[in-house]
Amino acid sequence: MIVRLDHVGFASPSADEGTALMKRLGLVLAASGAADDYGVSCDFWQAGDDPQGTTVEVVAPTRPDAAITRRVAMSGSSLYHLAFEVDSLAEELSRLRRAGFLPIDRTPRCGAKDDMRVAFVLDPTTDLLIELVHYGG
Incomplete structure (x- = not known):
């Protein structure tokens, strides 16, 4: 079952470009990591100080064959996905x-993140990319 909106993904050609936008918005860096299976760096930015609050994830390629390389080459920086925390992936x-x-x-x-497992699905009717997120276990 979907538990909550975990984060909104924002694709950027570089982490620096995404960071600049988040700082202009006044968001605070809450966590950083890499999703090596996808070849991306991930910085999680938040408004306020609620550690369980929804974040904006800046996703940037770390290698030429990254999962988002083609997307950022075509679209530049843009909204990328909605991520929902689930109780069972x-x-x-x-x-x-x-x-x-x-x-x-x-x-x-x-x-x-260390305790994060994910899986992506695509809604073919809207072309919306959905990330399912599960923490722990």
Whole structure:
């Protein structure tokens, strides 16, 4: 089951470019990491000081074959995905496949935070990329 909106992904050609925007907005860096399976760096920015609050994730490529390289080459910096925390990745992947979402990840992968597992699906009717996030375990 979807528990909450975890973060909004923002794709940027470079971490520096994304950082500049977040600072102009007055957001504060809450966490940083890398999702090596995808070849990206991930900086999580927040408004306020609620550690459970929704963040904006700046996603930038760290290698030429990164998962977002083609997207940022075509679109530059742009909104990238919505990420929802779920109570079970396997169950939500299965449920969303049955609901018509296309799996990008057939099995969960390591996310940018130590205790984070993720899987992406695409809604083919809107071309909206959804990230499912599970913490712990």
